Amino acid sequence: MSQENVEIVRAVYEAFARGDGVTPFEFYAPDIVWDASALAVLDATVFHGHDGVRAAFRDLLATFREFEFQADELRAAGDCVLATIHERGVGRASGVVLERRHDALWTLRDGKVVRMRVYLDRSADLEAVGLRE
Numbered sequence: 001m002s003q004e005n006v007e008i009v010r011a012v013y014e015a016f017a018r019g020d021g022v023t024p025f026e027f028y029a030p031d032i033v034w035d036a037s038a039l040a041v042l043d044a045t046v047f048h049g050h051d052g053v054r055a056a057f058r059d060l061l062a063t064f065r066e067f068e069f070q071a072d073e074l075r076a077a078g079d080c081v082l083a084t085i086h087e088r089g090v091g092r093a094s095g096v097v098l099e100r101r102h103d104a105l106w107t108l109r110d111g112k113v114v115r116m117r118v119y120l121d122r123s124a125d126l127e128a129v130g131l132r133e
Contacts (some may be wrong), residue, residue: 002076
């Protein structure tokens with residue numbers, strides 16, 4: 001199941017990259033928990049369900065005139081996938097460029113994403129899923 005989980009997360013990032021806001025929801029459980037508390041760019045920090053995830057992206061797109069995620073690495077860890085992400089955005093009002101790396105821990109059950117949590121500390125990210133550099 002680990003490789004299947006990696007392919008699901010890859011499909012979500014590929015959909016983001018092509019501006020497809022529909023396909024990712026095929027992979028999200030209805031009660032998904034979207035924890036973006038490590039990112040200081042959204043008003044809320046933890047979003048619940050499909051409507052919550054949509055609200056997270058509305059907030060993100062209201063803040064940035066362009067925003068992109070690139071999955072540099074996807075690593076399977078049991079029922080989780082650790083994604084190393086390069087993100088880049090341009091502030092809508094300020095024009096300031098935000099560019100950084102973060103990790104996203106995706107938890108899947110029965111082929112559906114039940115939780116996504118963002119981490120900014122690589123060592124803590126890996127420790128959370130029992131992986132090492």
